[in-house]
Amino acid sequence: MKKYLFILSTILLASFLSGCSQPVVKLKEPPVGLTDKNTKTEMNSVRVIDDNLIKQDESKFLGRFGPSHKKVKTKIVIEKQALTITRTGLKEVIVSIRNQTDSPLQVEGSVSWFDSNELPLSHYGTGWQKIFIPAKSTRTFRESATNTTAEYYVVDIKEGG
C-alpha cells in the first residue's frame, strides 16, 4: 500500500513539475487593443482602455501554484485599422469594430495625433465620438486630423454610456 501511494504521489509530482517547466500556457495572440498598466503606447495603434470591453484574466491553481492560465473576455474585436488621406491632404484613421455580444453596444472613440517626431499635436480636448454597434455587427470609426503635419495616430476606445 505504501509502495503504491509512493508511486502515485511521484507521478502526480512529476506531472505538476512538468507543467511548471512551461512558463505560461500558450494561447493565441492577445486581441488587438488589449491594454493593461504595463502596455506601452505605440504609434499607429488602437487601445481599448475600458476593462468592460476587453479584459484578460490570469489564474493559477489555488491562486498561486503552477502555470498561469490567461483567459480573454472581449465584447468587441478590432477587425481592421488603416490610415488614409482626405481629398485636402489630411490624414484620416479608419477603425473597424465588431460587436461580439448579443445586444447593442455603445462605444466611444477618440484620436490623438502625433507628428513625425512622435510629439502630440492635439492641445485641447477633442471629445469622444459615439459609435452605436448593433448586436453581432460591425461599424466604422473614422476621424481625420486637422493638422497637415500629423503622421501617427493613437485611437482610444471605451464603453459609452
Add this chain to the structure above:
Amino acid sequence: MPPPNLIIKFWSFSMFKKNSSLIILCLIISACTTVDVHNQEGEPSKYVDYTAANKSSSVGIESNDIVAVSEKMIRSMLGNPLLSGRSISPRIQLDESLLRNKGTTRINKELITNRMRINLNRAANGRLIFVSRENIVAVEKERAMKSSGIVDGGTLRSTTATAGVDFRLVGTISGQAGLHNGDVISRYHQITFEMVDMELGTIVWGDIYEFKKSAVDDAAYR
C-alpha cells in the same frame, strides 16, 4: 436630640436641595446637546471634464455635445476641397447670426459657433480667412478716423473697402421630444450646418450631427 418632625423636615429640605441642583444640572446638560437637524455641509466646487457626459446631464444639449458637433464640423470643412482646397483662401463669415434654434432645448448658440470658428481658424492656418462682421462698426469707425486724418494709416496696407464675404455659415438646431411610460423622456436632436456662396446663393458644403437621449425629465429642460 432634636425632635423627629424636625429631623424629617430637615431631611426633606436637604433632599429637595440635592435633587433640585441635580435637576438644574440635567437641564443645563440637555440644553448643550445637539439636535438632529439636517444641515449637511455643502461640497466645494470642482472641475469636471467638459468633453465627457457627466452624472448631472439630461436630455438637452450638453458641453460634450457642443464639443462633438463642433469637432465634427471642423473636420468636415477641412476635408472639403471647395472650402479648404482653393488656390486663394476664401473669406468666411462664421457666427451664430444665421444659426436658428427651432427646437425646445435652451442653448447659447455662440458656444457652438465660437468654438468652431476659433479652432477652425487655428487648424486652417491661413487656408480659410474669417471675416468679423459683428465688429464691422468698430472697423468702419477706425477706417473713418484714418481716412479723415484724425489718426495715421497704421502699419498695414490701406484698402478701398473692408473684406467681402465669400461663404457664410447657416444652420438649424431642431429637436423632437418623446414621452415614455409617463416619466421617461427622450429627445432627438438634429444640428445641420451649410456654407452658402454669398455671390451665387449655392450651397458648397453641408453636414449634419444628430443624436438622441433619454432620461427621467429634468426640470431645467422643460
